[in-house]
Amino acid sequence: MARKGNTLKKSALRKDEFNEDQPKSGKKSGKKPVLPSWLTDGRAVKITGVFFILLALYLLFAFSSYLFLYFNWGSDDLFTTYSFRRVLFDTTIEAGNWAGRLGAALSLLLIKKGFGIAAYLIILMLLVAGVRMAVGAAILPAGKTFRNSLLGLLWLPVALGFLLQQSAYAILGGITGYQSARWLEGLLGKPGTAIFLLFSLVAILVFAFNMPLELPKRPAGKDEAEESEEADDNLQVNQKTGQNRFNTAVLPEDKYNTVEFAVKDEDSHPETKNAPFASVPEENGFEPVEPRPAEPKATPEIELTIENIDTLTENQEIRETPDRFTIDTEFDPTLELPHYQFPTLELLDDYGSTASISVQKEELEANKNRIVETLANYSIQIDKIKATIGPTVTLYEIIPAPGVRISKIKNLEDDIALSLAAMGIRIIAPIPGKGTIGIEVPNLKPEIVSMKSIMGNERFQNSKFELPFGMGKTIQNEPYIADLTRMPHILMAGATGQGKSVGLNAIIASILYKKHPSQVKFVMIDPKKVELTLFSKIERHFLAKLPDSEEAIITDTRKVVRTLNSLNIEMDNRYDLLKDAQVRNIKEYNVKFVDRRLNPLHGHRFLPYIIVVIDEFADLIMTAGKEIETPLTRLAQLARAIGIHLVIATQRPSVNIITGTIKANFPARIAFRVISKIDSRTILDTGGADQLVGRGDMLLSTGSDLIRLQCAFVDTPEVERITEFIGSQRAYPDAYHLPEYADEQDEKEVEFDPAQRDELFEDAARIIVQTQQGSTSLLQRKLKLGYNRAGRIIDQLEAAGIVGPFEGSKAREVKVANEMALEQYLKDLRPEANPNDY
Numbered sequence: 001m002a003r004k005g006n007t008l009k010k011s012a013l014r015k016d017e018f019n020e021d022q023p024k025s026g027k028k029s030g031k032k033p034v035l036p037s038w039l040t041d042g043r044a045v046k047i048t049g050v051f052f053i054l055l056a057l058y059l060l061f062a063f064s065s066y067l068f069l070y071f072n073w074g075s076d077d078l079f080t081t082y083s084f085r086r087v088l089f090d091t092t093i094e095a096g097n098w099a100g101r102l103g104a105a106l107s108l109l110l111i112k113k114g115f116g117i118a119a120y121l122i123i124l125m126l127l128v129a130g131v132r133m134a135v136g137a138a139i140l141p142a143g144k145t146f147r148n149s150l151l152g153l154l155w156l157p158v159a160l161g162f163l164l165q166q167s168a169y170a171i172l173g174g175i176t177g178y179q180s181a182r183w184l185e186g187l188l189g190k191p192g193t194a195i196f197l198l199f200s201l202v203a204i205l206v207f208a209f210n211m212p213l214e215l216p217k218r219p220a221g222k223d224e225a226e227e228s229e230e231a232d233d234n235l236q237v238n239q240k241t242g243q244n245r246f247n248t249a250v251l252p253e254d255k256y257n258t259v260e261f262a263v264k265d266e267d268s269h270p271e272t273k274n275a276p277f278a279s280v281p282e283e284n285g286f287e288p289v290e291p292r293p294a295e296p297k298a299t300p301e302i303e304l305t306i307e308n309i310d311t312l313t314e315n316q317e318i319r320e321t322p323d324r325f326t327i328d329t330e331f332d333p334t335l336e337l338p339h340y341q342f343p344t345l346e347l348l349d350d351y352g353s354t355a356s357i358s359v360q361k362e363e364l365e366a367n368k369n370r371i372v373e374t375l376a377n378y379s380i381q382i383d384k385i386k387a388t389i390g391p392t393v394t395l396y397e398i399i400p401a402p403g404v405r406i407s408k409i410k411n412l413e414d415d416i417a418l419s420l421a422a423m424g425i426r427i428i429a430p431i432p433g434k435g436t437i438g439i440e441v442p443n444l445k446p447e448i449v450s451m452k453s454i455m456g457n458e459r460f461q462n463s464k465f466e467l468p469f470g471m472g473k474t475i476q477n478e479p480y481i482a483d484l485t486r487m488p489h490i491l492m493a494g495a496t497g498q499g500k501s502v503g504l505n506a507i508i509a510s511i512l513y514k515k516h517p518s519q520v521k522f523v524m525i526d527p528k529k530v531e532l533t534l535f536s537k538i539e540r541h542f543l544a545k546l547p548d549s550e551e552a553i554i555t556d557t558r559k560v561v562r563t564l565n566s567l568n569i570e571m572d573n574r575y576d577l578l579k580d581a582q583v584r585n586i587k588e589y590n591v592k593f594v595d596r597r598l599n600p601l602h603g604h605r606f607l608p609y610i611i612v613v614i615d616e617f618a619d620l621i622m623t624a625g626k627e628i629e630t631p632l633t634r635l636a637q638l639a640r641a642i643g644i645h646l647v648i649a650t651q652r653p654s655v656n657i658i659t660g661t662i663k664a665n666f667p668a669r670i671a672f673r674v675i676s677k678i679d680s681r682t683i684l685d686t687g688g689a690d691q692l693v694g695r696g697d698m699l700l701s702t703g704s705d706l707i708r709l710q711c712a713f714v715d716t717p718e719v720e721r722i723t724e725f726i727g728s729q730r731a732y733p734d735a736y737h738l739p740e741y742a743d744e745q746d747e748k749e750v751e752f753d754p755a756q757r758d759e760l761f762e763d764a765a766r767i768i769v770q771t772q773q774g775s776t777s778l779l780q781r782k783l784k785l786g787y788n789r790a791g792r793i794i795d796q797l798e799a800a801g802i803v804g805p806f807e808g809s810k811a812r813e814v815k816v817a818n819e820m821a822l823e824q825y826l827k828d829l830r831p832e833a834n835p836n837d838y
């Protein structure tokens with residue numbers, strides 16, 4: 001929209017409002033300016049500013065000279081003998097002051113008769129105002145300087161007048177100060193005046209500087225002191241040396257292998273030995289070839305080309321990342337742990353050569369022949385087959401002969417799979433965006449994609465994503481690197497032993513390799529109690545927990561409910577901060593905070609990302625149902641903008657676990673091999689996951705795309721080494737604390753009181769002892785109770801010694817062997833049995 005003339009607000013004092021956008025003439029408004037332009041265009045302001053600066057310098061000379069003369073030669077008091085007017089105009093009077101007669105007169109007025117040395121504050125105010133008006137720069141915040149200087153002009157003369165009244169230095173408080181102090185003394189007495197002055201000093205300091213009032217502390221603990229010293233040292237060291245945070249090796253970008261077969265004749269089947277391979281580099285296991293010239297032949301001869309074979313070598317270069325510290329005044333959250341070293345690639349294992357793509361030409365040929373044969377049986381003619389060899393499967397891309405309908409091939413899906421007789425075949429008809437049909441056939445010798453090859457890849461190392469993670473390799477052998485903030489939550493499913501835990505570890509490890517502990521925190525929920533325990537070593541670096549919780553890896557369902565609710569509070573708090581900062585998301589918020597445009601005194605703080613990892617979600621939903629689902633869904637719906645992301649894994653992808661609401665809020669879903677097509681549909685909304693080969697073979701759905709990946713493999717010893725490496729470094733005093741959340745249950749939980757036990761306590765005890773299963777969900781079912789009440793009863797049973805403590809996904813131990821023993825036990829527990837207790 002075009003800007004209209006003369007619509008900008010004008011102010012005589014604001015330099016920045018007189019900018020280029022200002023209309024050059026008043027033509028459009030048609031009105032004549034009331035004031036001359038030099039008054040309104042900022043020139044007058046500049047001139048006044050320069051005048052103030054020079055006046056400040058003049059007064060500095062005058063005051064200093066006045067005090068110098070006063071203390072060395074007694075005085076330069078012209079006023080005692082001459083009038084102010086005479087001092088100004090009588091040229092016969094000689095002033096000793098360096099600033100002449102006027103300087104002497106002003107000093108006498110402002111220092112001796114006025115405010116004593118507090119008069120220097122007037123110079124300060126003139127300077128601040130002058131510089132601001134002349135060049136638009138702020139040497140000090142103007143408002144605060146004026147306010148504090150005026151308070152100083154009030155307090156300092158009186159205080160000095162009180163303290164120095166009998167000494168030769170009484171002039172430092174000025175006559176005003178001296179007389180005010182006398183008056184106060186008459187009114188309050190000396191002690192009263194001293195108390196008043198002390199009180200007013202404290203009041204001014206609190207008012208002006210928000211001075212904290214606290215009792216003197218014991219000397220700071222060793223850790224704290226060292227930490228802050230180190231922070232300073234580090235800043236210097238790093239500024240000087242430009243030390244880097246990574247010292248890690250980089251692997252070059254992976255190349256992929258594509259093999260092309262061309263079908264020349266559909267009449268018969270090709271002979272493997274005739275396949276036109278050229279010389280074979282031994283280490284690759286197969287060879288680049290030139291396509292053979294198409295010669296008319298009697299057989300359906302197939303031409304094979306292999307494009308673009310490249311051997312990967314490891315650790316080719318050491319990459320240096322940009323300097324960690326810049327010399328400026330930006331807030332740097334990483335200085336909280338300045339010596340933190342990022343994990344190095346040496347902590348990871350290789351799992352054989354990263355280059356070996358071990359599909360042999362015989363295997364390729366055999367598969368190709370079977371595909372051609374099968375299709376020929378159904379009279380489907382094909383023009384060309386192209387094979388792309390991935391780490392686990394090879395994709396045979398078929399270009400049908402003109403006139404062949406894709407739907408025909410699609411209908412033959414099952415037959416083709418059957419005749420290829422291999423597990424893990426997946427047919428993609430057509431490949432989205434191409435007019436070809438894809439048949440994925442598992443390799444006889446699948447390749448393990450090591451985490452090292454992903455982390456060492458340039459794409460990962462140079463990634464500018466907020467929360468980058470390397471999931472594995474695509475069928476083109478390229479690393480798949482994504483940003484968790486864009487996902488923004490991940491739901492992962494797969495039958496037991498198919499690679500979920502490894503997948504979770506790959507995501508967590510990626511982020512540990514890229515992020516400083518101040519930038520990201522994990523909330524780890526592990527009802528199985530085994531998978532995530534390794535990460536407890538990095539509790540004080542990377543984990544977040546409830547303030548009263550001892551364990552940072554959350555295994556108890558009750559605590560999970562509390563933690564998820566607490567995360568909801570954290571989310572609401574963060575939204576308030578974002579609103580106050582007038583930004584839309586955590587990224588903008590942190591940029592503003594780092595630029596020091598948000599005041600920590602108003603509650604602003606650097607916000608780390610929080611990643612909530614849940615291994616075995618089904619267990620939680622089975623035991624706590626809605627209590628888990630409600631806060632979790634709210635997080636999934638709303639937490640993206642404030643930097644909370646969820647990564648959830650489950651063995652059982654059934655519809656009662658992965659409900660519609662949960663699915664709707666998790667657009668990114670990962671499926672490892674599942675048992676049935678129905679499970680595949682539940683997780684991905686399509687089949688395919690039941691056709692995977694297992695061991696990290698996975699499908700990733702991002703809502704629009706479905707990609708087959710081989711998940712990066714990171715083994716337990718590797719995770720141990722990473723956590724050990726991080727855990728052995730200097731840490732925060734504790735894990736990151738989430739806001740307090742107490743549910744009603746916790747309040748009641750404190751102590752078991754037999755008199756207050758639930759009325760179903762005894763029935764519950766009988767059910768548990770009869771079935772010998774200490775399970776909350778059993779009580780829920782049998783007694784038709786909600787989770788809260790069943791949980792409360794099970795706690796009471798634990799306190800009464802009938803069941804043992806919570807053991808994750810396992811049922812609690814039942815400590816009473818049979819019903820007879822229980823009846824006796826219950827009898828003893830009844831209040832009537834122990835009358836003295838009440």
Ligand SMILES: Nc1ncnc2c1ncn2[C@@H]1O[C@H](COP(=O)(O)OP(=O)(O)OP(=O)(O)O)[C@@H](O)[C@H]1O
Pocket residue numbers: 448449494495496497498499500501502503651695696697710711712713714
């Ligand atoms: N990406 C991978 N590459 C190679 N092997 C893998 C990969 N992922 C998993 N495996 C193999 O499968 C085994 C089981 O994997 P994992 O523990 O991740 O399964 P899971 O799905 O978590 O099982 P559960 O649900 O029983 O915990 C691993 O010990 C490993 O041998």
